[in-house]
Amino acid sequence: MKLNQSKIILILIGALLIGLLGGYGGVKLAQNQGDSSSSGITDTDTSGSGDTDDDLPADLHKISQTFDLIKSNYIEDVEDNELVEGAIEGMLSKLEDPHTSYLDSEMMQQFNEQIESSFEGIGAEVSEVDGYITIISPMKDSPAEKAGLRPNDQVLSVDGESVEGLNVNEAVAKIRGEKGTDVVLEIQRSGVSDPFEVTIQRDTIPVETVYSEINSEDGKDTGVIQITNFSEHTNEEFTEQLADLEDQGIDGLVIDVRGNPGGLLDVAEDILKQFVPKDMPYLQIEDSDGNKEEFASDLDEEKGYPISVLIDEGSASASEIVAVAMKELGYDIVGDTSYGKGTVQQAIPLGDDSSIKMTTYKWLSPNGVWIDGDGVEPTIEQKQDDYYYSIPIQVTDDEPLTYDHTSEAVANMQVMLSGLGYETDRTDGYFSEETESAVEEFQKDNDLDVTGEVNEETGGLIETQTIEKIRSGEDDKQLERSLEELYQ
Structure with missing residues (x-):
């Protein structure tokens, strides 16, 4: 029948x-x-x-x-x-x-592009946290980073349409789009009362994941390797650049996984195999029945130079696998407590170009610790300057920020100006005479109309210069602390 x-x-x-x-x-x-x-x-x-x-x-x-x-x-x-x-x-x-979701053929194609080559969008890893679509981390040099998005920013709407009730894949589909087009995100940031809007121009996001340089201070040459994502070719890039640094005779190494949202598990494993000797596992995997399996390298001994790892709240998943293994090996971890994602997903094909991305395992530290929801705590906690955590200045020409006003927006503007080197005398949100003088000085230095008021043009330029300073790493207190402590 x-x-x-x-x-x-x-x-x-x-x-x-x-x-x-x-x-x-x-x-x-x-x-x-x-x-x-x-x-x-x-x-x-x-x-x-x-x-x-x-x-x-x-x-x-x-x-x-x-x-x-x-x-x-x-x-x-x-x-x-x-x-x-x-x-x-x-x-x-x-x-x-x-972290478990259905991926139709279009979503699966986007998913593979993000791992393998390049894609078009804003360049930010997002997830669902407590029911909110949340930025885990903007990617290095991406439109999202340039626009000032930060880890833990909640996305409330996309182009005026609420994302409430959407899953992560549906929200991402709205955020992504063709290069050159704009998307307007309504953002709620922790510690800020009112949401604010950010307009971001989409671009091609290359999956270039490893950057390195030598920092020469106090007679020491320190290699600094930043990993922005654990993608298909990351281990090859990392291995090549580490070998180049070692050939130049570095005295120590800083591995920077701040803002790294994770990626491929086997890539994190391959990197750890270069540092964690065979007498301890670099990772444990636990299945749904509680069975645990340890994984170890065939490395005979540790590197002959000191190492530290930089993390922050945007370091998630594979980044945390690297950080906690290095921590339990005895190396310093510097920065802020990481995101806290301790599960492993697999994309399981359904035979019609669609897949299910499903959580199938827990990953545990070498000592068997599950960091899910807690994150990796640094051995040396170090915050950045306040202006690193500022938000876009929400102001209009019709309602500028002016003398004798008090608001959260004024406080945010004062933090930015102080970070740019202009003395406002306070950051409590009261627009004082000293704040007005700082605004006038900024306007004069940037060939703006010297009014002492913060309108759209002045506010936009303050914001732009603040983001540029953050991206330049000029006052990177976490890196500075890591370099200070490395040879102690």
């Missing part, structure tokens, strides 16, 4: 469930932000599955009934694939895991 349409769909959904719950051999295939390779999914033979819906388990029978009821009775036509995708998304939503 021929299987009816709903039965065929139910078999497909059932096969999906069996595949997902059946486990996958080989932790080495697991990747921190996903793996487009197959991990144990096989074609399912339905020829002997029976002829009626009654053969199905009761719960799946309800899905079949619902499908038939919609197709037979709903007032409008609904595509079969929309119902199937809705069923899948509904099941995944019950897991209440922001």
